[in-house]
Structures are given as structure tokens and as C-alpha cells.
Amino acid sequence: MAYKILVFDSGKCTGCERCVLACNYIKTNVYGTRDSRIRVFAWRDTGDFIVTGCYHCDPAPCMEACGVDAIYRDPKTDAVVIDYRKCINCKACVYACPYGAITLGSEGKVIKCDLCGGDPACVKACNYGALRFEPPERVGLDFAFQYAAMVKAKADISKRVWSGIRPA
Amino acid sequence: MYESAYGSVEVGESLPGGYVGKVAFIDLTKKKVSVQPLNMEWARLYIGGKGVAARYLLEYLPPGVDPLSPENLFIVMTCPANGTFAPASPKYPVVTKSPLTGFWLDSHSGGAVGVELRYAGFDGIIVSGKAEEPTYIYIDDGTIEFRSAKNLWGLRVSEARKAIKEELGDPQVKVMTIGPAGERLVRYAIVDSEGRQHGRGGAGAVMGSKNLKAIAVRGTGSVSVALPSEFERIVKEMEEKDIFRNPEAEFGIKWGSISLGWFTNEAGALPTLNFQTGHFDMYSGIDALAVAKARVKRSSCKQCPIGCHNWIFIPSGKYAGTLTEGPEYETSSLLGSNIGIGDIGALGKLNYLADELGLDTISLGGVLGWASELYERGIITQEDTGGLDLRFGNDDAYVILVEAIAYRKTPFTDLLAEGTRRACERLGRGSCRYAVHVKGLELPAYDPRAAPAMGLSYAVADRGGDHLRSWPIGPEVLGRYWLGAKPIPIERFSPENKAIIVFQQEHQYAAKFALGVCDFCCWDNERLSLLAWAVTGFEEFKDVRNFELAGERIVNLIRVFNVREGMSSKDDVLPPRIHEDPHTSGPTKGRVLPREWFEKMKKEYYELRGWDEQGRPTKETLKRVGVDEGVFKFMGW
Numbered sequence: 183m184a185y186k187i188l189v190f191d192s193g194k195c196t197g198c199e200r201c202v203l204a205c206n207y208i209k210t211n212v213y214g215t216r217d218s219r220i221r222v223f224a225w226r227d228t229g230d231f232i233v234t235g236c237y238h239c240d241p242a243p244c245m246e247a248c249g250v251d252a253i254y255r256d257p258k259t260d261a262v263v264i265d266y267r268k269c270i271n272c273k274a275c276v277y278a279c280p281y282g283a284i285t286l287g288s289e290g291k292v293i294k295c296d297l298c299g300g301d302p303a304c305v306k307a308c309n310y311g312a313l314r315f316e317p318p319e320r321v322g323l324d325f326a327f328q329y330a331a332m333v334k335a336k337a338d339i340s341k342r343v344w345s346g347i348r349p350a
Numbered sequence: 351m352y353e354s355a356y357g358s359v360e361v362g363e364s365l366p367g368g369y370v371g372k373v374a375f376i377d378l379t380k381k382k383v384s385v386q387p388l389n390m391e392w393a394r395l396y397i398g399g400k401g402v403a404a405r406y407l408l409e410y411l412p413p414g415v416d417p418l419s420p421e422n423l424f425i426v427m428t429c430p431a432n433g434t435f436a437p438a439s440p441k442y443p444v445v446t447k448s449p450l451t452g453f454w455l456d457s458h459s460g461g462a463v464g465v466e467l468r469y470a471g472f473d474g475i476i477v478s479g480k481a482e483e484p485t486y487i488y489i490d491d492g493t494i495e496f497r498s499a500k501n502l503w504g505l506r507v508s509e510a511r512k513a514i515k516e517e518l519g520d521p522q523v524k525v526m527t528i529g530p531a532g533e534r535l536v537r538y539a540i541v542d543s544e545g546r547q548h549g550r551g552g553a554g555a556v557m558g559s560k561n562l563k564a565i566a567v568r569g570t571g572s573v574s575v576a577l578p579s580e581f582e583r584i585v586k587e588m589e590e591k592d593i594f595r596n597p598e599a600e601f602g603i604k605w606g607s608i609s610l611g612w613f614t615n616e617a618g619a620l621p622t623l624n625f626q627t628g629h630f631d632m633y634s635g636i637d638a639l640a641v642a643k644a645r646v647k648r649s650s651c652k653q654c655p656i657g658c659h660n661w662i663f664i665p666s667g668k669y670a671g672t673l674t675e676g677p678e679y680e681t682s683s684l685l686g687s688n689i690g691i692g693d694i695g696a697l698g699k700l701n702y703l704a705d706e707l708g709l710d711t712i713s714l715g716g717v718l719g720w721a722s723e724l725y726e727r728g729i730i731t732q733e734d735t736g737g738l739d740l741r742f743g744n745d746d747a748y749v750i751l752v753e754a755i756a757y758r759k760t761p762f763t764d765l766l767a768e769g770t771r772r773a774c775e776r777l778g779r780g781s782c783r784y785a786v787h788v789k790g791l792e793l794p795a796y797d798p799r800a801a802p803a804m805g806l807s808y809a810v811a812d813r814g815g816d817h818l819r820s821w822p823i824g825p826e827v828l829g830r831y832w833l834g835a836k837p838i839p840i841e842r843f844s845p846e847n848k849a850i851i852v853f854q855q856e857h858q859y860a861a862k863f864a865l866g867v868c869d870f871c872c873w874d875n876e877r878l879s880l881l882a883w884a885v886t887g888f889e890e891f892k893d894v895r896n897f898e899l900a901g902e903r904i905v906n907l908i909r910v911f912n913v914r915e916g917m918s919s920k921d922d923v924l925p926p927r928i929h930e931d932p933h934t935s936g937p938t939k940g941r942v943l944p945r946e947w948f949e950k951m952k953k954e955y956y957e958l959r960g961w962d963e964q965g966r967p968t969k970e971t972l973k974r975v976g977v978d979e980g981v982f983k984f985m986g987w
Contacts, residue, residue, distance in 0.1 A: 196657040198650035203435050206572070213434045214469055214572025215522075223521060224462075226545030227508035229649050229661040229675060288570070307435075309655040310648070 185260040186315045188235065188295070188302060193328070195231040195312035197224045201304035205295075208303040210288065217287045219295035220304050220313075233312060235304075236283035236295035238262045244294070247278030261297040367576040368430040368885040369393055370473045373406070374494060376487060378560055379420060379479030383494045388473045394888055395978055397864035398473070399429035400456040401904040403445035406476060407454075408911050408984055417449040417552075418535060418559040420480035426467065426526075426565065427474035429866025430885045433465040433573045433653070434581070437588055438871035440465050440652040441863065448551040449537045449559075450713070450769050451790040451814040453912045453921075455551035458818075458863060460651025461543025466524040469569025477560065486527075486564040488518065491571060499563035504530060506706045507542040514566050527564035528554040529708025531756040535559055536767040538713035538792070542705070545675060546651060549710045551791060551813055552769075576887025584880050592872040593655060602870055605638040606658040607679040612637060614683070617827050618938030619800035621793070622687040623742050624719030625786045625927055628797045629936020632692025636682050640694045649675065651868070658870060662698050668745075669695040674702035677711075680817075683795035684715025689722055690742030699749060707756035713769060714755070716792025718748055720770050723784050730777075736760045786925045788815030789917075798928050800938045801826045803848035806951040809922045810852065810965075812908045818869055820855035822848065845947035849954035857901030864904055903975040906959075906967050910977070914984050919965035922952060 205218040215221075220235040242262045245253040252268035253275060255261070264275075271291055276284045279294075287293040295302075305315045375384045392405045403425045415421040424446050431439035442464030448455035467475070471492040484499040497517075502510050507529040514525050524544050532539035532554030539554030540547045548554075557563075575581045593599045601609045611633065614620045618628035634640065641660050650657035664672040677685070677697055685691065685700045704711045724730045725740035732739065738747045754763040765773045771790040774782040786793050791814030798805030803822035811819035825831035826842050831851055838847055858875055865882050872878060879897035883889070890896040909917075929948070932940045956963065960971030969987055 196648050196650040196659075197652075198654050198657060199652050200435070200655060203433075203653060207435060210572070211578065212572035212574040214570070216570040216572065224544070227511065228673060229545075229647050229659075231649070288572070310657060 184317075185258070186300070186317050187260075187321050188238075188297060188305070189314045189316055189321060190233040190235060191312050191314065191324075192232045193312075194310045195222060195233050196310050197222060197226075197231040198309075200307040200309070201233070201313055204303040204307035208298060209293070214288075217293060219283070219293060234281060234283065236262065236279075237281060238295075238297070243278040243280060244275035244284060247274045249274060256296070259297045259300040261295070261300075263296045264292065264294060266291070367887040368434070368573065369398070370428075370468050370471055370573060372472050374472050374475045374489075376475055376477045376494065377479045378477060378481040378485065378496075378562060381481075381496050385472075391978060393886075395900070395976065396904055396907065397430065397861060397882065397886070397900055399427055399441075399864040399866055400443045400445060400458075401860070401864035401900070401907070403427035403443060403456065403474065404454070404904065404908050404911060405978075405981075406474075407445055407447075408907070408914070408981065410476065410478075411447065413914050414916075415447060417447040417452060417556060420560065421478070422447050422556055422559070424477040424553070424556050424560060424562070425474060426464070426477075428464045428468050428472075429864060431866035431881065433468045434575055434885060435585055435653065436581075436867070436881060436885065437585060437593060438651075438654045438656055438868040439866045440654060441866050441868050442467075443863070444541055444548045444553045446553055446556045447915070448553075448791070448813065449535070449555045450552045450771075453789060453814065453915050453917055454812050454908050455553060456813060456863075457541070457548040457550050457553050459541075459543045459546040459548045460654065460868060461526065461546040461548075462524045462652045463526045463543045463565070463567055464866075465652050466567040466569045468573050469571045470567050471569065471571050475565070477562065479560065481561040484561050484563050486514065486562065486566060489565065489567045489569075491569055502527075502563050503533060506530065507708055508545075508706060510564060511542070511544070514564055518566060518568075520568060523566050523568045525564055525566045528557045528562075529706060529756065531555075531708040531767075532558040533563070534756070534758045534767070536709065536756060536758065537769045537772070538710040538717075539708050540705075540710050542708065547705065547710075549712065550816060552710070554708050575885045577884045580880075581884035584877065584884050588872055588877055588881065589655065592874060592877065598873070599656065599871060602656050602658045605642065606660045607870065608638040608641050608660065608677065608682055610679040611682055613827070614796060614800075614823075615687075616937070617800050617823075618933060618936040618941075619797045619804070619823060619827075620687050621683055621719075621786075621795050621797050623690055624688060624716075624723040624784065625793070625797060626723070626931065627934045627936055628800045628938045629933075630687035630692065631935075633687060635692035636677070636686040636694055636697050641677065641682075644694050644698070646673070654868065654871075656868075656871060662694065664695045664698050667695045669699040672698045672702055674698050674705065676705070677701045680795045681711040681715070684712045684719070684792075686715075688715045688719040688795075689748060691745055691748070692743075693745070696745035696748075700745070700752060703749065703752045707753065709752065709756055712794050713792040714752065716786060717755075717766050717770055717773070718751065720774070720781075720785055721751075721766060724779075724781055727784075729779050729781055734762055736762050783926060786927055788924060789921055791815045793925070796823050797933075797938075798924065798943050799933055799941045802843065802845060802943050802947055803851055803951065805924050805928060805943045805948055806848060806955060807852050807855075809924055809948070809952065810955060812905070812912065818863075819859055820852045821859075821869075822851040822855060825851055843941070845950045849951050849958055852951075853955060853958045854898075856905050857898045859901070860904040861897050861901030864900070899975060903977055906972060906975050907977055907981060909961070909965075909967050910972070910981055910984055913966050917965070919952070919956070919963060922965055924948060
């Protein structure tokens with residue numbers, strides 16, 4: 183199945199929040215932060231930025247918490263989506279989500295990421311690769327590489343792990 | 351609709367034309383707030399930001415007020431493009447009468463507070479009076495609250511920001527705050543806005559004089575633009591042409607503003623040892639490459655895809671463990687080459703201290719350079735400095751001195767906290783000969799002896815010696831300039847054809863800043879004009895000439911303010927050093943900016959502007975640029 187996964191790579195985030203603006207705009211046609219399904223938290227004294235959003239879990243706690251079966255998995259995109267025809271706005275999903283990815287929008291309804299139907303606006307707005315939309319077979323590999331590079335950088339000092347392939 | 355004791359504000363409501371439509375007048379003395387509609391006539395004429403704020407300042411600030419008295423106004427005004435998807439457009443100004451110059455001051459930053467203020471339902475706030483005790487203002491979606499800042503008084507910038515967020519229990523609150531320097535009325539104190547600084551001119555001291563520690567803002571509303579589909583198209587075009595495929599922007603994306611240092615050092619325009627020369631031999635220790643080596647991460651202002659901020663970490667040496675955002679180019683020069691420091695560790699530490707204590711790195715560098723030169727010339731001794739050895743390049747002494755200036759700890763640092771102009775007047779001993787400032791504002795990092803038009807730019811800039819009103823050094827060193835589609839040749843060391851560059855660039859900068867676009871991006875007037883049109887919906891901006899005219903209108907409006915405060919052509923001068931002391935080394939060795947050149951450029955500039963010999967706008971000029979009728983009374987007509 184040809185679906186893709188939204189990857190948050192906070193280490194690359196510069197805190198511009200263009201993803202937030204893009205998300206808010208595509209959902210409401212105005213610029214703001216309230217209706218954004220993605221959030222960036224900034225620690226401006228140390229320059230740390232953490233991107234948070236929906237991971238479209240499987241099994242999804244929100245889906246299990248919903249008493250009226252209003253949350254379903256979109257077969258096309260693999261996204262966990264709210265069916266507003268069934269939703270009674272009880273907010274059980276808000277409490278169930280371990281990541282705080284479900285909030286209340288400006289219209290008072292629960293809102294969450296739906297991957298824009300398979301073409302997320304936030305990813306297009308990101309200039310630094312902190313948000314990526316990748317096929318499942320790619321997911322995690324660049325984190326693995328980041329870790330490997332970190333090990334290698336340390337190995338340069340200890341001259342132990344990689345000593346076999348380093349020139350003397 | 352939110353009801354509060356101070357009136358009600360529709361949250362999330364936005365005029366179709368990119369304005370929120372509300373301005374809050376906050377009186378700290380009476381603890382009263384009145385929310386009034388934005389004057390749309392002014393918004394149409396002066397776009398927003400510094401333009402609109404200038405009109406408010408002119409109208410509501412009585413003439414001749416002491417900048418540090420309760421009567422002075424502290425204005426935070428946002429711009430129409432703030433908070434939209436327009437790239438590199440989160441910049442908003444604080445506007446007040448400067449304690450350093452006594453004239454106009456606007457100081458921009460890309461901190462998140464401006465955007466948040468618009469989401470909270472205000473185009474701007476105008477603060478007057480003085481609180482009885484330390485206070486901060488909390489703006490939460492249209493409600494405005496005064497809160498005690500007793501427990502915040504004395505905190506450094508990042509500590510205060512953190513404490514406010516904890517007190518309000520909301521990490522998404524955006525905070526602009528002053529540090530200890532602002533509290534102690536250091537005349538070049540900054541206002542910090544979420545880690546970015548309103549640096550120049552001492553706006554922090556104005557906040558301090560009002561007992562106003564901070565302004566905290568939380569907004570969950572939104573803004574919109576007048577013409578959404580045109581806006582989307584223009585934003586895409588800007589991203590493509592101005593940012594991602596623009597060689598000038600590429601430098602910014604790759605290195606940040608610090609990359610300018612390579613260019614100015616080679617051109618002999620890098621202020622070194624208190625402007626004694628224009629080339630620093632040890633510059634490689636603090637240049638863009640040194641910063642890139644120490645860089646641990648990047649960050650951006652809100653809504654900006656460029657991300658020019660460098661975060662550096664010093665892993666070893668005397669200053670091990672220093673983590674700071676910066677240094678920007680101006681800091682690397684004024685707190686680096688200008689005081690003889692060629693080590694990224696010391697520079698990073700000074701940068702960090704200045705930001706945390708709330709000092710302007712440019713003015714601070716000017717003051718330190720001036721003090722060091724006096725020390726080396728024997729005009730001041732260790733008796734004056736309190737035992738500090740102020741040789742150029744002695745970073746240990748500077749680190750102690752910076753902290754002492756922020757707290758005005760000793761009589762000597764109390765003197766330095768007044769800025770070079772006041773300090774040299776008070777000190778005497780002929781020390782004013784070495785003070786490098788225009789109208790009291792210390793010069794930034796482009797030496798006019800290597801770029802004559804930069805001298806004109808400093809002399810006539812609305813807020814004193816500053817580089818963000820025009821930037822003629824670019825065309826000068828490149829040797830060409832386009833007048834519309836027509837290139838005119840530019841001879842670098844000559845006064846010919848220079849006034850026109852400053853004249854035209856000032857329009858671009860004024861209009862661009864009023865729109866909210868960063869000076870580090872987007873130099874195409876036509877696209878900027880179209881952006882203004884799409885955001886505000888004002889049809890006249892379809893024609894780029896009207897956009898430039900709006901810039902010219904803002905320049906003239908601010909000149910009216912400055913003339914009212916007593917500015918005349920005798921203030922539009924450069925420090926004697928620029929005319930008399932030749933550069934001692936580097937590619938511009940032996941060069942000065944001859945007085946005749948400067949006078950010629952200045953005369954041409956006044957003629958182009960349509961100002962009289964005293965530098966006052968004539969009635970015909972003001973009519974031609976189309977300021978509103980209400981302005982004439984300030985000129986006595």
C-alpha cells in the first residue's frame with residue numbers, strides 16, 4: 183500500500199513556524215496558530231525547538247477512546263481521521279491522546295491532523311527538512327544515520343570503535 | 351467577544367485588508383486602557399509599523415519631552431504582513447523618543463511578540479505614563495492586565511522570560527522584556543523580544559523609566575489578507591526569486607549576516623580599534639567560518655524560511671560552556687574588531703552578556719572602543735577605570751566592564767552607561783574628538799571612509815548613525831546602481847551620484863519596514879509593492895511608484911517629527927574622525943571622507959528630498975509626497 187508517514191525531526195527545526203501557519207491556513211483560510219494541527223514549542227534561551235503533532239498511532243488511543251466510532255483510519259492515507267458527521271465533541275479523544283495532538287479549534291470542535299488527504303501543507307512549508315513525508319521503508323533510517331554519525335564523531339576521539347578502518 | 355474592564359475586543363476579527371483595526375492606549379500612571387480603532391486614513395498613507403507609529407507619535411507626544419520622563423510614549427506597532435505567510439516578514443518596531451539621541455527612534459526585531467500581538471487583536475499598543483512600582487502588562491486575547499513585576503525586577507532577560515511564562519502557566523505566551531540595563535536606564539538598553547532584540551537607541555531605558563519590566567502577549571485569534579489568491583502567488587514568487595534562487599540570500603541562508611564581514615574586511619570598511627582603521631588582521635578568528643565552526647544550530651524568526659540566526663557553543667578555553675545566539679555581523683565587528691578582539695570565545699561571551707543584561711551590542715562596542723582608545727592615549731588611566739586595564743583586546747577587562755555598565759556599578763561605568771556623546775561631554779579632556787557617533791547614536795559596522803555614501807546615509811538617517819535606513823555600500827563597492835532599468839556607473843571614492851542612491855534606498859527601506867519585511871531579504875520593489883497590495887488591498891500599490899512614494903512619505907513624516915524636536919542640518923554631520931583621521935592600514939590606508947565630498951552629497955540629498963538648507967521639508971514637498979493635512983500644524987503652517 184502506497185501510503186506515507188509524517189516525520190517530525192525536531193533537531194532540524196529552526197522555529198519559523200511556517201508549518202503552523204500553513205496548517206492553520208489550509209484548514210481555515212486565515213493565518214493564526216489556534217487551528218493548526220501541528221505545533222512548535224520554542225525554548226528561545228537555548229535555541230531548542232520541538233515539533234509536535236499526530237503520529238497516527240496503530241492502535242490509536244483516540245480511536246479506542248471514542249464512544250461513537252467517529253474516528254477511523256483512512257484506507258488511502260493511513261491517517262487517523264475524525265468523522266464529523268458522527269462526532270459528538272465529547273473530547274474523550276483529547277484526553278486519550280498521549281501526545282496532545284488533538285485540541286479544540288476556533289469553532290469549538292475537536293481537531294486533529296488528517297495529513298491533508300495525503301499531501302500535507304506543513305511539509306511543503308518546511309525549508310529545513312524538519313518535517314518530511316516519507317514512505318514507511320525510509321522512516322527511521324535517517325535517525326539511524328544521525329545516531330551512527332554521532333557514534334562516529336565520538337569514535338574519532340576514542341579511536342577504538344572505528345580504529346580498523348581509520349588510517350593510522 | 352471578550353469583555354474586560356477596559357472595553358471589549360472582538361477576537362479573531364480582522365479587517366479584510368490585513369489590519370486588525372485596533373490600537374490600545376495604555377496609561378501606566380492611571381492604570382487605564384482605552385482601545386480605539388486604528389486610524390485607517392493613516393494606515394493607508396503610511397502602510398503600518400514605523401509609518402503609522404510615526405503618525406501616532408507625532409500626534410500624541412508633546413514636543414520637547416524628556417525621553418526618560420513619564421510623558422514619553424512607548425509604542426509597539428505591528429505591520430500588515432506580520433503573522434501572515436509572507437516570507438521573512440515578522441519584523442515589527444518599537445517606536446519612541448530615543449534617550450540616546452533625543453530624536454526619533456524605531457527599532458525593529460523579528461521576535462514573536464509582534465505576530466502574537468496581532469493574533470491577540472491589536473495592531474499596536476501605545477504606552478504612556480509611569481507605573482508606581484515594577485509592573486508588566488499581560489495581553490491575553492483582547493484583555494489587558496497590569497501585573498506586579500516586583501519579583502521580576504533585576505532578573506536577566508532569559509530569566510525574566512521564563513519566570514513570566516511560569517507565572518502565567520502558559521509556555522506559548524510571548525514575552526518582550528528588558529534586562530538589568532534597561533531597569534537602570536542605561537541609554538543604549540535593548541528590549542528583548544523572545545530572544546531577538548530591539549537593539550538600537552535605548553528603547554529598553556524608556557521601558558525602564560516607566561517601571562515597565564515586560565509585555566507578555568498571548569493571542570489565539572488570526573489575521574487574514576485582503577486578496578488571498580494574489581497573496582499566495584506573490585509569496586510563491588518571493589520564495590522562488592528572492593530567497594531560494596537568489597545569490598544574495600544564499601549567503602544569508604548558508605552563513606547568516608556574519609558573512610558580510612568577509613566583504614567589509616576586504617573592502618576596508620570593517621571598524622577596527624574604535625574606527626582607527628578599516629581592516630582587522632585577526633578577523634579570521636571571528637569571521638563567518640569561525641562562527642560556522644562553533645555553530646551548533648540554526649534558528650529563524652517566525653514565518654521566515656531563511657533562518658539566519660547562528661547558535662554558537664564554546665567548548666573549551668576561558669569561556670567554555672558559553673551558548674549564545676549570534677554573533678551577528680554588527681556584533682562581530684563592534685564587539686570584535688572595534689575593540690581588538692579576534693577570538694570567537696571572547697566575542698561569544700560578550701555577545702551573551704550583552705543580550706542577557708540587555709545592552710545594544712553596537713553601541714556597547716562603540717562605547718568600549720572609545721574608552722579603550724582614551725586609555726591607550728593616556729587620557730584616562732586606571733584611576734578612572736577603577737583599576738581595569740582597558741587596552742584594546744583585553745577581554746577579561748571587557749567582561750567585567752560590560753556587567754558593571756549594565757548595573758552602573760562604579761562612577762566610571764555610570765559614565766559609560768550614558769553613551770559616547772554624553773560620556774565625552776561629561777568627561778571633557780578632549781575626549782569628544784574620539785567619540786564616533788551621529789546624533790549620539792554610535793556608528794554601526796560600515797566605515798564611511800571606505801564607502802563615502804555610507805557617511806551620507808548615517809548623517810541623514812532618521813534615528814542617528816545607523817545602517818538600516820539605506821545601504822549604499824553595496825552599490826558603491828560593486829560599482830553599479832540601477833535607476834529603474836538604467837544602470838548608472840558608480841565611482842566608489844567620489845561624491846558623484848551618491849545622494850540619489852541614499853535617497854532611493856531610504857524609500858525602499860521605509861516602505862519595506864512599514865510593511866514588516868526584513869532588511870535581510872527581498873530587494874525587489876515591484877514584488878514588495880505587489881505584496882503590499884495583496885496584503886492590504888490598497889489598489890495604489892499595484893503601481894510600484896506608489897509604494898516608493900509611501901516610503902518617501904514616511905521619511906518626510908519622520909523628518910517633520912525630528913524637526914519639531916529641534917533637528918536641523920547642523921545635526922546631520924559625521925564625527926570628526928571620519929573627516930580627519932586617515933585609515934592606518936588595509937586596502938583603504940590613508941583614506942578619509944573629505945568634508946567637501948560630504949557637504950556636496952548632503953546638499954544634493956537635501957535638493958532631491960525637497961528640503962531647505964536647514965534640512966526642513968518644505969510645504970511643497972510635504973504636499974507632493976501626500977502627508978495628511980494634520981501634519982502641517984506641526985511645522986507651524
